[in-house]
Amino acid sequence: MTYTRRNPEIKKPRRMRVTVPEHAGPHVRLVFAEMARQGVNYWELEGRSGIQKATIKAWRYKNVPSLTSLESCLNALGWDLIPLPKDRVIDASILEELQPIADRLGLTLGDAVQFATEIAVGLHSKPNMPT
Numbered sequence: 001m002t003y004t005r006r007n008p009e010i011k012k013p014r015r016m017r018v019t020v021p022e023h024a025g026p027h028v029r030l031v032f033a034e035m036a037r038q039g040v041n042y043w044e045l046e047g048r049s050g051i052q053k054a055t056i057k058a059w060r061y062k063n064v065p066s067l068t069s070l071e072s073c074l075n076a077l078g079w080d081l082i083p084l085p086k087d088r089v090i091d092a093s094i095l096e097e098l099q100p101i102a103d104r105l106g107l108t109l110g111d112a113v114q115f116a117t118e119i120a121v122g123l124h125s126k127p128n129m130p131t
Helices: 026-038 042-049 053-058 067-076 092-105 109-121
Strands: none
Touching: 026 067, 042 053, 042 067, 092 109
């Protein structure tokens, strides 16, 4: 088919691609990576999270998000922001009790601490038990 000025080629809608900034912090890179993975554009994230598009775009180069803004965007993308303790701040007696469990499950101690934190936060909830 020949395209002319009166019969122009139908252009495909341009898909907005979100790229992951290299020099941003890891939490900000996570937001942009999830936006790209899920195909969410800035307008959609603004609508879901309540954070303005200009604010989110400014995180790429010059601004640092507040904890509230970051958590709002991550929640809108289906993520939770959970503080995870390092091995060095956990009491030694707790680590001693956690080590056999980690060994039995074939986990490193750091992974066992992460898993225990996720259980405490409620990410791994028990199925409804019959009463």
